[in-house]
Amino acid sequence: MAELANIPWNLILPLIVLQLILMMVALIDIIRHRRTNGPFIMWIFIILLASLIGPILYFIFGRRQE
Amino acid sequence: MTQLLQVNNLTKTYGGPSVVNSISFELEERTSTALIGPNGAGKTTTLSMLAGLVTPSNGTILFQNQPKTDIRSSIGFLPQYPKFFPWLSALEFTEMAARLSGVEARQALEDAKKTLEFVGLGDAMKKRTGTFSGGMKQRLGLAQAIVHKPGLLLLDEPVSALDPVGRRQVMNLLKELQQETTILYSTHILNDAEEMTDQLLFLRKGTLVENGSLDSIRNKYENPRILIEFETEEELVRFETVSPWMVTKVRKMATIDAVKAGVGISEVLALLHSKKFSIRKLEMQTASLEEIFMKVVMEG
Amino acid sequence: MNSFSVLLRKELRENVRNFKLYWIPIVFVIFGILEPVTNHFLPEIMKSVGNLPDGAQFNWPQFQGEDIFVSLMSQYQTIGILVIILAFMGTISSERKNGTATLLYVRPMSFGSYFLSKWIVINGIILGSVWLGFFAAWYYIQILFNPVAAGDVFAFLATYSVWIIFAVTVVLFFSAWLSTGAAAGLSIVVLLILQIIDSVIGAFWTVSPWKVSTYATMMFSSISNQSGFWMSIGVTVVLIGALMFLGINSAKRNAAKTTV
Numbered sequence: 283m284a285e286l287a288n289i290p291w292n293l294i295l296p297l298i299v300l301q302l303i304l305m306m307v308a309l310i311d312i313i314r315h316r317r318t319n320g321p322f323i324m325w326i327f328i329i330l331l332a333s334l335i336g337p338i339l340y341f342i343f344g345r346r347q348e
Numbered sequence: 349m350t351q352l353l354q355v356n357n358l359t360k361t362y363g364g365p366s367v368v369n370s371i372s373f374e375l376e377e378r379t380s381t382a383l384i385g386p387n388g389a390g391k392t393t394t395l396s397m398l399a400g401l402v403t404p405s406n407g408t409i410l411f412q413n414q415p416k417t418d419i420r421s422s423i424g425f426l427p428q429y430p431k432f433f434p435w436l437s438a439l440e441f442t443e444m445a446a447r448l449s450g451v452e453a454r455q456a457l458e459d460a461k462k463t464l465e466f467v468g469l470g471d472a473m474k475k476r477t478g479t480f481s482g483g484m485k486q487r488l489g490l491a492q493a494i495v496h497k498p499g500l501l502l503l504d505e506p507v508s509a510l511d512p513v514g515r516r517q518v519m520n521l522l523k524e525l526q527q528e529t530t531i532l533y534s535t536h537i538l539n540d541a542e543e544m545t546d547q548l549l550f551l552r553k554g555t556l557v558e559n560g561s562l563d564s565i566r567n568k569y570e571n572p573r574i575l576i577e578f579e580t581e582e583e584l585v586r587f588e589t590v591s592p593w594m595v596t597k598v599r600k601m602a603t604i605d606a607v608k609a610g611v612g613i614s615e616v617l618a619l620l621h622s623k624k625f626s627i628r629k630l631e632m633q634t635a636s637l638e639e640i641f642m643k644v645v646m647e648g
Numbered sequence: 649m650n651s652f653s654v655l656l657r658k659e660l661r662e663n664v665r666n667f668k669l670y671w672i673p674i675v676f677v678i679f680g681i682l683e684p685v686t687n688h689f690l691p692e693i694m695k696s697v698g699n700l701p702d703g704a705q706f707n708w709p710q711f712q713g714e715d716i717f718v719s720l721m722s723q724y725q726t727i728g729i730l731v732i733i734l735a736f737m738g739t740i741s742s743e744r745k746n747g748t749a750t751l752l753y754v755r756p757m758s759f760g761s762y763f764l765s766k767w768i769v770i771n772g773i774i775l776g777s778v779w780l781g782f783f784a785a786w787y788y789i790q791i792l793f794n795p796v797a798a799g800d801v802f803a804f805l806a807t808y809s810v811w812i813i814f815a816v817t818v819v820l821f822f823s824a825w826l827s828t829g830a831a832a833g834l835s836i837v838v839l840l841i842l843q844i845i846d847s848v849i850g851a852f853w854t855v856s857p858w859k860v861s862t863y864a865t866m867m868f869s870s871i872s873n874q875s876g877f878w879m880s881i882g883v884t885v886v887l888i889g890a891l892m893f894l895g896i897n898s899a900k901r902n903a904a905k906t907t908v
Contacts, residue, residue: 293685293788293791293792294685296681297678297681297682297685300674300677300678300681301678303674304671304674304675304678307667307670307671307674308667308671311667334675334678337671338671338675338731341667341668341671341735342731342734342735343734345666392908396904396908399754400753400754401750401753401754401903401904401906401908402904403904418756420754420755420756421756423754425751425754427747427750427751427908428908429747430747430750430751431746431747431748431750431751431907432748432751433658433662433748435661435662435665435666436658436661440661444654444657444658445751445755447650447651447654448651448654448655448752448755448756448757449755449756450650450756492751504908
């Protein structure tokens with residue numbers, strides 16, 4: 283517990299917020315766009331579970347344009 | 349009538365045999381011309397060369413009597429399967445199309461709205477094109493082709509991908525457009541060609557094999573026959589004995605080749621009347637465009 | 649000029665609606681924050697979670713703020729470049745492949761405007777992302793490490809931007825010339841593999857586009873070879889111009905390959 287208090291949250295917080303925004307952007311896009319390479323539900327899990335790399339993978343490989 | 353477009357010896361070769369082989373034709377202003385031929389005859393390549401997508405290997409194009417290599421500013425082009433940026437709305441796309449063809453900004457938005465109303469997409473103009481059905485895409489394709497009021501409309505198989513209802517609607521739109529623009533369209537459906545055309549161009553393996561007005565091609569290939577169906581076979585036999593013309597018999601029916609026999613339907617009618625034949629049917633038969641197509645394009 | 653502004657708006661709309669305008673800057677900024685934070689806290693984290701025997705001593709290198717800029721840049725040199733390639737490899741080639749380019753090409757637009765509109769929008773997104781990423785890192789460096797002179801930071805960023813513009817131009821040129829797959833492959837060769845080769849055997853020469861990023865890092869100390877630096881910048885700028893010229897021509901020549 284003491285260690286938890288030592289973490290400078292004011293420095294880490296922006297990082298967490300940005301990760302959440304990135305995840306939200308990916309989720310909003312996948313739900314509105316609905317067309318993915320491979321199973322839709324798989325990409326939802328990738329976005330939710332693979333914190334930073336998940337949304338990036340979705341935008342680069344998962345999103346189908348046509 | 350004034351000439352809009354003159355094409356001389358237009359040729360496209362990709363190394364092997366020519367895809368389009370030295371074709372020449374003219375388009376008069378405010379006429380419709382159908383480019384007819386089976387798949388692979390070179391229809392799309394011909395239209396692509398006129399649209400500036402494909403560079404001709406040889407040949408010249410005169411637009412309004414001026415030699416031109418690029419007539420893109422004067423044309424509207426509709427590919428067979430038009431593809432749109434799925435993230436643009438119909439209105440945004442049509443407006444962009446108009447502006448790229450040189451229409452000034454405020455005018456472009458207004459024209460785009462009017463054109464979308466005209467093609468029946470008034471209610472859907474704010475929707476993204478990614479959600480459009482095939483029929484809606486075809487109409488949007490037509491809208492982007494006409495929004496800048498081009499002098500020449502090039503349409504590649506404008507209705508062949510549509511269901512009967514959609515086809516009817518687009519045909520009616522085209523007939524309306526026919527009043528004000530020159531149209532060159534390709535098709536392999538003869539009924540469409542018959543319905544709106546002043547000139548027919550028959551392509552076979554890249555070569556223009558026949559070219560002329562609907563009437564002149566009809567006259568040349570119609571092969572008129574007079575067909576008489578008698579009440580009984582006895583009547584047919586009696587007719588054969590008095591007929592001065594060559595008769596082909598099929599059961600109770602007699603056929604006379606009108607051109608070879610040099611006879612018209614009224615003379616046949618007069619003979620039938622004077623000798624009191626009892627008949628069921630008398631008619632003049634001409635070859636359908638379908639038969640002419642088979643004859644011109646498939647044979648030979 | 650008219651067609652240029654129309655195409656520019658089209659590119660902007662595209663990158664807003666496919667979310668590239670949002671996710672790429674966020675990714676670069678996240679990397680920009682992660683780099684100083686991890687470098688600062690890693691020794692402590694290792695100490696607290698690692699079951700080190702009491703007497704064990706670890707000598708972590710003492711990083712200066714300047715070093716963090718350099719290590720963030722080497723992240724961007726791999727992950728960042730990969731993002732540029734994968735996000736924009738199809739910019740022209742996929743428009744051709746899926747047939748959406750057809751209805752643009754049959755209009756009296758110039759291929760110069762077509763290419764330039766894409767070049768400007770992509771460079772805007774990428775340069776914006778890179779600068780935002782370094783600014784975020786800078787903010788954390790001021791707090792966690794030592795202040796770094798603004799003059800050095802801007803000289804570094806300006807120099808590194810020349811390389812970034814070169815990278816974007818390479819990707820766009822290959823996309824104009826080849827199919828999407830080939831564009832990705834060759835971009836990886838030119839931007840990642842040649843970079844490695846230049847760093848391994850590049851001691852024999854001083855002028856090359858792949859040395860621009862190395863020269864950029866020297867802004868924090870001193871440039872060892874002033875003329876080599878300026879020559880490299882000059883060569884890179886000339887190459888950018890040549891690739892743009894070739895890209896415009898390729899786009900035009902390949903117009904016939906668009907799906908009709």
